[in-house]
Amino acid sequence: MATSPISRRRPRRRTGPGRILAWVALAVLLLVTLYPFVWMLRTAFTGNREIFNGDYSLIPADPTLVNFSRVLGHATPEESIAAGGSGAEVDFWLYLRNSVVFTVMIVIGQVGFSATAAYAFARLRFRGRDTLFAVFLAGLMVPPIFTVLPNFALVRDLGWLDTFPGLLAPYLLMTPFAIFFLRQFFLGIPPEIEAAATIDGAGKFTVFWRIILPMSTAPLSTLAVITAVFAWNEYLWPQLVGKDEGVRLLNVALGVFAQSSPTSSPDWAGLMAAATLQVIPVLLLLIVFGRRLVNSIGFTGIK
Structure with missing residues (x-):
């Protein structure tokens, strides 16, 4: 006797309060874990003078690549100071x-x-x-x-x-x-x-x-x-x-x-x-x- 496609379906898991609480706890843990990394990226793409201007959104208002240019040695000390850096270099x-x-x-x-x-x-x-x-x-x-x-x-x-x-x-x-x-x-x-x-x-x-x-x-x-x-x-x-x-x-x-x-x-x-x-x-x-x-x-x- 052939089995109908309906009978071969896997039973759906019921979404109970415990399962919902587990997903919420996992989401909170993931947020706490990723937030420092996201803020690191946000600061890396923000000019030094704009970091403490009161804008604490996760996406910088005026993103820039000048910080990466300075780190990779593509900027002069004068350009680094103009960008808000100390003029120190990193080889x-x-x-x-x-x-x-x-x-x-x-x-x-x-x-x-x-x-x-x-x-x-x-x-x-x-x-x-x-x-x-x-x-x-x-x-x-x-x-x-x-x-x-x-x-x-x-x-x-x-x-x-x-x-x-x-x-x-x-x-x-x-x-x-x-x-x-x-x-x-x-x-x-x-x-x-x-x-x-x-x-x-x-x-x-x-x-x-x-x-x-x-x-x-x-x-x-x-x-x-x-x-x-x-x-x-x-x-x-x-x-x-x-x-x-x-x-x-x-x-x-x-x-x-x-x-x-x-x-x-x-x-x-x-x-x-x-x-x-x-x-x-x-x-x-x-x-x-x-x-x-x-x-x-x-x-x-x-x-």
Whole structure:
């Protein structure tokens, strides 16, 4: 007996008070989250003298691109002062290059070293493995601020202040979260796959490189995105050890730019224009890989 199209329709969900309240709470949370970003854009497209003129609408009355021109180095100091700036300059492309190098190196180092360590904890059998893994996990309970002073003393004694090795030293290797995240995934891979490769003559490194890594693109890409966002937004450590302009990161440069006019109010329009440009790479990264990040963040194995 054929089923009528009407009977195949899914039952409609009733819109109850709880569902309406949930949507209202979500809308309020979204508004609170996006409002600072919208106001940053509004300030970036507003002249410095028009920011505090009493017009607090979200769309500037007279939008301008002069702030972006100043940040990108296309305006002279005289033009910057005429636009309401302090005349301070930001070598945006140099600092952007430094931030990109810093982020890419940390992503490559952390993903690579964490993957090998996680595979060792998941598959290799050696004395003290579980104890060592517990010690690594205990690192999750140590606030990062506690390690800043010892790391700074070590980098200073090594002569790595104001160098890329000094910037990268605390982040380049593995982290407890990354090891735990990848280990949980590796534990879900059926051991029979590795046993079959071993019978065919593959060694541990070949199994890891040719079989495990290609099967782990989802968690590896998720870890890479999380690490990239963290590295791009890092401020405290680069501000301590990377004050030289040759290695100064974009985040640190924005802080210096905000303090460039101590006798007057900060150049808010120029600062917000630079912050808008600084946020674009991370925004594009999340737009491209956001769905994969959401789908993979709770993924711990292969079914």
